[in-house]
Each structure stands twice: as structure tokens, then as C-alpha cells.
Amino acid sequence: MSGIFRDGLFTGRHVFVTGGSSGINLRIAEAFGKAGAKVSILARKQEKLDAALALLASQGTTAKGYSADVRDYAAVDGALTQAVAAFGPLDVLVCGAAGNFPAPAMAMSSNGFKAVLDIDVLGTFNACRAAFEKLRTPGASVINISAPQASVPYPMQAHVCAAKAGVDMLTRTLAMEWGGAGVRVNSISPGPIDETEGMSRLAGDAETKAKVEQRVPLQRFGTRDDIANVALFLASEAASYVTGSVYSCDGGMTLMGGAFMAM
Numbered sequence: 001m002s003g004i005f006r007d008g009l010f011t012g013r014h015v016f017v018t019g020g021s022s023g024i025n026l027r028i029a030e031a032f033g034k035a036g037a038k039v040s041i042l043a044r045k046q047e048k049l050d051a052a053l054a055l056l057a058s059q060g061t062t063a064k065g066y067s068a069d070v071r072d073y074a075a076v077d078g079a080l081t082q083a084v085a086a087f088g089p090l091d092v093l094v095c096g097a098a099g100n101f102p103a104p105a106m107a108m109s110s111n112g113f114k115a116v117l118d119i120d121v122l123g124t125f126n127a128c129r130a131a132f133e134k135l136r137t138p139g140a141s142v143i144n145i146s147a148p149q150a151s152v153p154y155p156m157q158a159h160v161c162a163a164k165a166g167v168d169m170l171t172r173t174l175a176m177e178w179g180g181a182g183v184r185v186n187s188i189s190p191g192p193i194d195e196t197e198g199m200s201r202l203a204g205d206a207e208t209k210a211k212v213e214q215r216v217p218l219q220r221f222g223t224r225d226d227i228a229n230v231a232l233f234l235a236s237e238a239a240s241y242v243t244g245s246v247y248s249c250d251g252g253m254t255l256m257g258g259a260f261m262a263m
């Protein structure tokens with residue numbers, strides 16, 4: 001990674017990442033591992049977990065994986081309990097598990113809308129709720145993965161817009177409720193990021209990608225390292241007075257508002 005953080009910054013820490021078997025979340029897990037943390041990753045599919053664990057092991061990271069669906073509270077709680085038994089109390093919880101498919105509202109069934117709301121909002125709540133009593137306090141930190149759709153309406157994304165707005169309000173509410181326990185809660189809002197399932201679904205072909213790049217103020221897609229670096233910052237001492245914030249890491253995309261989609 002294009003690390004700006006010194007080796008060993010998170011040595012002795014335990015970082016738990018939901019949706020951690022791929023994309024942005026896997027790169028966040030890699031970054032914390034390279035900074036010395038023990039890493040637990042949770043994801044639905046065992047084969048993707050196995051591949052991610054092999055990658056983390058190849059980088060010298062001590063890691064374990066848990067197969068569970070974030071919509072299932074008991075399964076998430078069980079995974080967290082096992083992770084704490086293996087690596088100790090949690091220092092950082094990253095809630096990254098998310099669902100997405102592009103579709104206009106009228107092509108989306110009630111169940112399709114619900115699937116994304118359940119994965120994003122309920123899944124984030126479940127992980128936060130189950131993790132709270134397993135956090136090392138004071139000093140632990142929660143990072144929820146949001147998206148520009150939380151504040152900017154995008155056609156074809158009614159479910160994601162509603163879900164990510166919910167995620168950000170969870171971030172803010174938990175930041176207020178958990179501040180007294182010394183737990184900081186923040187969101188990261190990634191813009192268009194290369195090498196992610198989300199962008200391959202939303203802008204998978206070269207023509208769409210080029211159009212997106214022209215519209216982003218910084219004129220490029222972000223990298224997974226761009227997001228991992230923000231996660232390292234938010235979990236570090238450098239951000240010890242930062243809570244309840246939604247950190248945009250999107251090349252300025254959100255500044256364009258609805259114009260981004262209208263152009």
C-alpha cells in the first residue's frame with residue numbers, strides 16, 4: 001500500500017472487518033495487518049474468505065475468518081465472540097458489508113430493496129450492537145463504510161441512497177451514545193474506487209469509467225489504498241477527537257451533488 005503510517009502503529013491491536021473478504025474492506029484489513037494488527041474478517045462466502053486469509057497470511061498478517069451473514073444477529077455475535085476469544089478485545093470494528101445492484105425503483109422488488117437495507121443498515125447495526133461490549137475501552141473505534149449516495153440522490157440507487165443515509169445516521173447516533181465510553185464512531189464515504197465489486201457493477205465498462213473520471217474533480221478513480229489510509233487515520237491517535245464524522249474520500253465527487261449524475 002502507499003502507506004503514510006509507520007510500521008507497527010497497530011501492533012497488539014485487534015481489528016474486525018465485516019465484508020472483509022474483498023474490495024475496499026479487504027484492503028483495509030491488509031493495511032491494518034501491515035501496521036501490525038491481528039485481523040478478523042467476516043464474510044458470507046467461505047471460498048472468498050479462504051482466498052482473503054491466504055493473501056493476508058502471505059503478507060505476514062495474523063488473521064482469522066468467520067463465515068456469517070451480517071443480517072443474522074446471532075451469527076455476527078457468535079463470530080465476534082470467537083474472534084475475541086482468539087485475539088482479545090476489539091480495538092477497531094470496520095462495518096463494510098454492503099449490497100448493491102443498479103436498478104430503477106420500478107424494476108426493484110420490495111425484497112430487492114429490503115435486501116440492501118438489511119445488509120447495509122441492519123448489518124451495520126448488528127455488528128455495532130454485538131461488538132460494543134467486546135470493545136477495548138476507552139480508545140476503541142468504529143468505522144462504518146458509507147457512500148456519496150447517503151447525501152446525493154442517484155437514479156438507479158434508491159435502495160443504496162436510503163441505506164447509506166441510514167448508516168450515516170447510525171454513525172452519528174452511536175457516536176453520541178458511545179462517546180462517554182471512549183468509543184469513537186465515524187463513517188468513510190468512498191467515491192468511485194478501482195478494483196471494487198461496486199464500481200464494476202456501476203461503471204464496469206471503459207466508456208462509463210472514462211465519463212466518471214471526467215466528472216470527478218480530481219479526474220481519476222480512487223484506489224483502495226486511498227480508503228485504507230483514511231481508515232488508518234480514523235482508528236489512530238491522530239483522530240482521537242474525531243467522532244460522528246462522515247469522511248468523504250471521493251476525489252470531490254460529492255461536491256458535484258446531483259450534477260454528477262445529470263451531466
Ligand code: COA
Pocket residue numbers: 098099100101102103107108109110111112113115116197198199201
Ligand atoms: N436487479 C433487480 N433486483 C435484484 C438484482 C438486480 N440486479 N439483484 C438482486 N435483486 C433482487 C432479487 O431479485 C431478490 O428479490 P426477489 O426475491 O423479489 O426476486 C432480492 O434482490 C434479493 O436477492 P437475493 O439474491 O435473494 O439475496 P441476496 O441476499 O444475495 O442479496 C444482493 C442480493 C444483490 C443485494 C447481494 O448479493 C449483493 O449486494 N451482492 C453484491 C455485493 C456488492 O456489490 N457489494 C459492493 C457494494 S458497493
